[in-house]
Amino acid sequence: MRKTITGLLLLLLSIALAACGTSGSSGAPSAAPSGSADAASLQASEPVEIEFWNIWGGELIDSLVNEYNSSQNKVKVKAVFVQNSYEGIVEKLQVQAAAKKLPDIVSNGLLYTRFANDVMHAVPLEPFIERDGYDMSDFFPTMLNLGKNEQGQLIGLPYGISTPILYYNADHFRAAGLDPDKPPQTWEEFPAVAKQLTRDGHYGASVPIDFGWLYQALMETYGGSMMSADGQTVGLDSEASVNAVRAVTDMVNKDKSMPLLQLLQTFESMAKGDVSMLANTTAGLGQILPTAQFDLRTAPFPTYGGKRIVPAGGANLMIFTQDPAKQEAAWDFMKFLIDPQRSVQISKSTGYMVSRQSALDDPEMQKFLEEKPVYKATYEQIDGMVPWFNFPGTGGTRVQKIITDQIQAALQGQKTPEEAMKEAAKQANALIQP
Structure with a gap:
């Protein structure tokens, strides 16, 4: 992010x-x-x-x-x-x-x-x-x-x-028959719990759609790497990257358990109780906690296959x-x-x-x-x-916008995760070449 x-x-x-x-x-x-x-x-x-x-x-x-x-x-x-x-x-x-x-x-x-x-x-x-x-x-x-x-x-x-953490509404967990002391610990669990929490006029989960920083957290947790081992090409179109993007896009387009919200909007929605879970920066506590009228809790960023990577x-x-x-x-x-x-x-x-x-x-x-x-x-x-990954080359600072734009296209159903990340890799590789 x-x-x-x-x-x-x-x-x-x-x-x-x-x-x-x-x-x-x-x-x-x-x-x-x-x-x-x-x-x-x-x-x-x-x-x-x-x-x-x-x-x-x-x-x-x-x-x-x-x-x-x-x-x-x-x-x-x-x-x-x-x-x-x-x-x-x-x-x-x-x-x-x-x-x-x-x-x-x-x-x-x-x-x-x-x-x-x-x-x-x-x-x-x-x-x-x-x-x-x-x-x-x-x-x-x-x-x-x-x-x-x-x-x-x-x-x-x-x-x-x-670092990115998991926020969750313990009251929503109780209402859905879930144990508030056992939030999802893995990304394998996360979508299923989000579906159960999607009820009574609120969504089960939220991840900001402008989530370039969270993308790194998710794709590296899924086992991916932002660059190839030789440092010559990006890893944006790897299997791990595509799977990480699909995990989020499926919640939006298939499960209907996640709304399309930008960074600041996710904090507002969490604070109002419009979403039950939020994966986002711990720095959002300063915005969410003062206005949340429910049992707000947090947990570490979920793992995948036992692995957790959290870029700062x-x-x-x-x-x-x-x-x-x-x-x-x-x-x-x-x-x-x-x-x-x-x-x-x-x-x-x-x-x-x-x-x-x-x-x-x-x-x-x-x-x-x-x-x-x-x-x-x-x-x-x-x-x-x-570290938050810094892409090399004179155009390296523009790669984050490419990632965000392509992921948003996938979230909005304009491209498949595979198409989006293949295009992201193509554009990024063109920028990082000397």
Whole structure:
């Protein structure tokens, strides 16, 4: 899925502000990172001004930026809200790159990690981490992998991460004679349960029709691969891919147990009780939970043949400025955003995951999870987390739209799953060739 949802007041992660002496730093750095100024550059009389591009805006972002700016006088951050989600950021980055005026720090969508590395030349973070002796040991390894480029360099830190989970209406389960403590655990079960739940004016299940991100989750869970082993062609027309698409299209066109709804519409329908189950991002909890007037529960993303793959949605924090002083300022602000305490704050507000074990173990977070167990499901599948696949080539960022368009054609009965994914593969292969 395109994971990102404008208006969710999503994420912002955390970590210790080195300038304030919090736990992220071991003290004064011994050497400046390659290509950046010594940390002493932040001791200038005038604050270093940097821009933070993000897709959320609103009170949450403003409060965090104000808190940081008030905590010290060496850096001044200006939050810049970018419309049209992560696609809007990519489009604006391309314009600014042509003008040689890149932003300083950006919440870059996980779908565009390759783009950030190959085109925008995101700044590697290891030199800063090593210089500061910054403790990375409690970050979840699968989340740190999300910010690595093809060479294994860390160019981004996790910032509001999500995985697809199963939401379900326990009241609907009871009314249909189903055990609410036993939601479907596999994709073999899922369609049959959806048919049983389709009654009393509501549908049994929902998956957003613009579900490029969920497509990866489903097709890789079914045993497929987004690319061939030699990396030369896409795997969109494989048997596993076609079967994954058919599982969803059959619920729409044959079983009549699933409506055609887009991403945000699925959250609204789940919250209103118009659908009984929903496969979608855990970040939707911030929208569904406040208005749901029923026994809302969650479970891990269903398996297929005992396998579960959950690509991560959300963003990485990345530094794009090539100015040494601004790199130092951006790194300092980044550490502030990914502090464990703030990670807990963001998770409680939005449903996005904390990115560190210390944040998950925090007593406040543990109390929150006990009081609201619907937030637990995403952590039960963290070991199955993989990066949101980035297709290679200059046209790689456009492949997701091809996938979405072709799957929608199948969902609307205009093509069979085989025809749709064969066409998707044909168009995608043409784009990724050098």
